[in-house]
Amino acid sequence: MTATNVDAIGEKEKSDLFVKFEKFGKFQTIQFLLICLTLFMISMTHVNYVFVAENINYRCRMPECESQNQDMKTPSWWPEDVDTKCYKPILNDEHLMSNQTCTNASFSGVIEQCQHWVYENNNSIVAELNLACQPWKINLVGGIHNAGMIFSMMFTGWIADKIGRKPTVIVCAVGACIGVFKIFVTSYYPYLAIEFLESVLGSGLYTVGVVLMIEVGGSSKRVLTGIIFSYAVYVGEIIFAFLAMGFQYWKWLILVVYAPMVLFILYIFVLKESTRWQLLRGKMDGAKKTLNAIAKMNKLDIGEKEIEDANDDQLRIMFDVVEQKERENMKVIIGSKEIMTRLSVTSFCFFTSSFLYYGSLVHCVLLPGNKYTNFILAAFTSFPGEVIAYYTFNKYGRRITLQCGYFLSATFLISQNYCPESLSWLKVVLFLVGKLGVVICFTGIYTYSLELFPTSVRGTLLGWGNTTARIGSMLAPLTPLLISEIAALPSILFSATAIISALLLTFTPETKSLPMFDTIAQIDAHKKASQFKEEQCVETPTNPTTVSTKL
The missing domain is CATH 1.20.1250.20 (MFS general substrate transporter like domains)
Incomplete structure (x- = not known):
């Protein structure tokens, strides 16, 4: 047998081995499910403001004429030409001196900005944080959340390239649970601060999650991986809508969505690193452990000794990974x-x-x-x-x-x-x-x-x-x-x-x-x-x- 034939056989064996590891099996399925679960939860936090900070109906309340516990119905004595939401009529001097019940004749014809309101319900932060007649503050909640995502996206990809996909996924998934502290906030700007911080810590999962899925799934599943990634996000949004319909009070909704995310710390033991990233960065011991896990879980006819005996160059050639001499x-x-x-x-x-x-x-x-x-x-x-x-x-x-x-x-x-x-x-x-x-x-x-x-x-x-x-x-x-x-x-x-x-x-x-x-x-x-x-x-x-x- 000639040297050329021996090389050809060796190349074929390497190619066959690569195909075995690339084949989508139990290992890839479990890793996909683990990543999709984090995406499912993060997607709910990312659209939380749609219902948590939704605008609700309200009207101005006049403490001089009505008690605090009033309904949304506009009082019969309210002047027809005065906006019922953001302005209130000023009482005339005669009414103030007589301390009578308010009537249509009790007002001076002058208006001022309203300071007290009756809200339709307390299902959103609009009532809890008293945001009536401030639409820019309501819309800013979503803007601030997405501003936090900008900071997160700027650095998460770089961090994932430096320290690895797995630790970055875990930090993002666990970090987002800080949003649960919003239920204890009683003023607007501290609420915005937590909204921003939760987004900074968690939103990077959109970047590192899909990268890890692509590298775990292999080249033959690139399009399918993108679809699965998106489905995880969409399912999260749908479930969030049903949760919002059931737990209409915003604090219960926040608690149900954010609190369970602390359990993602357990991913330290079950989530695996990207083999491709490990080979590229020269983490050969880690790469071999991951390959052994794939072989064992997918029941490949490849022995642990066969993987351990392969040198660094053989593994890189097998997976078509070029060693980076310079970063x-x-x-x-x-x-x-x-x-x-x-x-x-x-x-x-x-x-x-x-x-x-x-x-x-x-x-x-x-x-x-x-x-x-x-x-x-x-x-x-x-x-x-x-x-x-x-x-x-x-x-x-x-x-x-x-x-x-x-x-x-x-x-x-x-x-x-x-x-x-x-x-x-x-x-x-x-x-x-x-x-x-x-x-x-x-x-x-x-x-x-x-x-x-x-x-x-x-x-x-x-x-x-x-x-x-x-x-x-x-x-x-x-x-x-x-x-x-x-x-x-x-x-x-x-x-x-x-x-x-x-x-x-x-x-x-x-x-x-x-x-x-x-x-x-x-x-x-x-x-x-x-x-x-x-x-x-x-x-x-x-x-x-x-x-x-x-x-």
Whole structure:
């Protein structure tokens, strides 16, 4: 047998071994369930303000004329030309001196700002923190939460690349439970501080969670992983709506959602680190332990000794991981034109997807009908959206699916705004179809970005992309304030950003048939090889030159 044949047999054995480890089995299923459980809980905290800080009905109360325990019905003596919410009429001197019961003749015709209110219920912080006639404070709660996400996304990806995916997941999942302390707060600004802090600690899970799932699931399950990740988020939102419907009092809702998250500390014993990250960072002992766990749980016919005897280079070759001689830092990222193009385009797409997604969640409770039903319908729309995304991503490609999704959402979101109010059912249907397009983009941009960025800086770059997404989600809760100026303005903004994103995607490549690159150098080399191949095809169209891009 020749040396060439021996090498060929060795390569085949390595390839077969890699396929065995890549096969989705019990190990991957358990890891996915563990990560999805954290995403399920975090997604509920991320939309808590939709119901916890919802605006409720109220009216002004005059202590001079009525007792504290009053109902919402406007008193018969209230002047017809005075706003019942934010202003109160001033009593005339004659009434003040006589101390009589208030009547229509008791007022001087002058008004002043109201200082006391009667609330419809105490189901939100509006009543508890006395936020009547301060709509900017109510909408700011969601904005502050998403501002915290910006800080979280800026650093979580970088931390996950440095210390590992597993510890970052645990810190984020456990850290978010600090939000339970909001139930003890009695004033507005301390409440905002805790809202911001819980978001800073927990929101990074959106970045590191999907990265760990992609790296655990393997290259063959990239699209499916993105779908499962999104389903975990959507299920959390739906369950949260049902919980809000059942525990309408906001403190009970906070307690039920946040308190159980402290149990994620137990993930220290059950969650495993990404093998790909361990091999890339030279954590070979940890990588071998993880591989042994995979072999044992998936019942692979691979002995522990076989894994332990494999040297570092053999393991890297087996999993097609390139050893990093030098760490790729921000200077290397900025120096790569291809990476910067991909980062710029995906960052704007992240902004748009998040702006549209959380904007639709905020506006769905403003649609005609029951707010809880509308929220649940909007969340349920996500499931067929994910199925469509999964099918079209695999059949037609990532980029074209995203572009169609953006155009779809732009068309229907603007259409529902101009639908006659008398056709309330049609208005809701158009909105839900638009939300369907939003879901395709919201899921798709995560999967697409994971494939565009290399392993060495995937967490960092995805974190930067998620940072711009949080700017979108921070601005989304503020868009209802625009309705008082121009009713269609929020829909116009949503549609404009969607169309711009669809056009920008023409500058990034299709990743459907591309491998998962590990370094920026690989991506730059692949780009040059692709350009060389295109040039050769132009020069010799009848006999095109084939250029290998395998790295």
